[in-house]
Amino acid sequence: MGQDGLVTFWPAPHVDVPVHATVTLPGSKSITNRALILAALADGPATITGALRSRDTDLMIAALRALGTSITGDADTLHVTPGKLGAGTVDCGLAGTVMRFLPPVATLATGEVAFDGDAQARVRPLCTILDALRGLGAGIDGDALPFTVHGTGALRGGAVTIDASGSSQFVSGLLLSAARFDEGLTVHHDGKALPSMPHIEMTVEMLRRADVRVQAPADSRKAQTWVVEPGPIRAVDWDVEPDLSNATPFLAAAAVTGGEVRIPHWPRLTTQPGDVIREILVRMGAEARVFDGVLTVRGPGRLAGIDIDLHDVGELTPTVAALAALADSPSWLRGISHLRGHETDRLAALATEINRLGGKVTETEDGLEIVPAPLHGGAWHSYADHRMATAGAILGLRVPGVEIEDIGTTAKTLPNFVALWEQMLNDGAAH
Known part of the structure; x- marks a missing residue:
């Protein structure tokens, strides 16, 4: 327009x-937005070098800031300092990574987190991730944008079965925050073959670099179950491809x-x-x-x-x-x-x-x-x-x-x- x-x-x-x-x-949008989430949930400050600055990544930065994370720097070098997560408003735009990766983060905030986005985003399917979070103990109103997460500062976690055949982002979104859940997370995919397996492999690799213990299927073509143990997420200085x-x-x-x-x-x-x-x-x-x-x-x-x-x-x-x-x-x-x-x-x-x-x-x-x-x-x-x-x-x-x-x-x-x-x-x- x-x-x-x-x-x-x-x-x-x-x-x-x-x-x-x-x-x-x-830089890569996929790596930049994953690095931003992991840095916001980490146990200390981190620097992201080579970050992409685009609408999708700027929406992620604005959302994390709204929840209490300090993100400073301009152009492609960002300094991220985790803060206590609290109530806020998230504009997802049309960014699948924001609307699917941030609801699990919002469950760790204290207070209500309201999500909305562009008109086209309101028809995108989100009940897979929202129902999964409800099953892990979260309080959420709504099944698509706009919706509200009632954060209590913690999430029980545990085991959940989802059908992620619509988007690999449902799995990645859960895995990125899982180490911060009280019981960690076991996510089992029950459905048709998962699309975009390389993106889940990217998520697992980045979690392991942050010292998160992840069990992933040895054969990605038969990938069904991932297990993330509870524990801290180490602050990593990310260099984005x-x-x-x-x-x-x-x-x-x-x-x-x-x-x-x-x-x-x-x-x-x-x-x-x-x-x-x-x-x-x-x-x-x-x-x-x-x-x-x-x-x-x-x-x-x-x-x-x-x-x-x-x-x-x-x-x-x-x-x-x-x-x-x-x-x-x-x-x-x-x-x-x-x-x-x-x-x-x-x-x-x-x-x-x-x-x-x-x-x-x-x-x-x-x-x-x-x-x-x-x-x-x-x-x-x-x-x-x-x-x-x-x-x-x-x-x-x-x-x-x-x-x-x-x-x-x-x-x-x-x-x-x-x-x-x-x-x-x-x-x-x-x-």
Whole structure:
């Protein structure tokens, strides 16, 4: 939206030459928001370096401050000093990490914590986490935004069974605060396969770095039960990796234009799902290599379609769908029925918008079938979804006349997306 409330459209840049650029990205939202929670619950002050500053992370910072945590510093270095948690008001915006990670923290506050968010957030399913907390002894009014947690300064904890097949954030949200529950926590997932397992592995790894004792399933594909022992959370100085999911549109730019894009500071080992983009691009015909901490992707002359299960890395779906729409053979994206409950119904949104530009996308029970077709310009709606907006930008590189509604929604995780995108193309022009 523009400042006057009118819908604004951004003409997506179109190029006729290969993109050549180096793009340096800010930190991971997933790691930043987990680090903020762990620092707020820790046994002493901590510093977070390389923190992402975006709408989602600023909402998390504001929420923790409202509950009594001291967070100082500007830009990407934050100093966090835990305080006594008390009553407050939390604005979740559209941030799944805020609406799912903070209710367990709020049970440890003394007083009422009122949660609300954007209009679109009020339809997002939250009863999984709220019912779980009720089962562990919390008093909560409501099953979706707005809701109120009646904090008593402590939570009994114990064992709970949930169906987290809608979002791995339900498991992560419970685990992050669990060491502070009187009895710790045993959380058992009873339902279909868990989506986005790498995000739960990220949570477990970060808890262990803070000396929290966590028992996690040895085989993540059969992951069902996690056990967190009660005890202190050690203060850790966190160094946040770049956000690899935010890197994917820039790497896709190399793939669809036959160019070359380099991303510095690519981690050698990571739990971020975005790392899988390397394998996806190679399977579609591109080259990808990491040397000296820099990932370089070179695009092919012709992009091949792909048949892939994206269940564990569903957040990459909009990027992969855009790539598939520009490939020269059909693609099948599978295992992603849970995306119907994301910021928007991402499967319906992708099918609608690609087809609006002349594409041939069919929704399946658990994903999308994408048959390449000649695309033309037109409006691309973002549905207040940052990854929908960036998918439109990828298509715009090859399809003249694509106009993206509300490109500003990218500020959710990447505040300077437009500047970075235009700089990437300017680098290419100078190449």
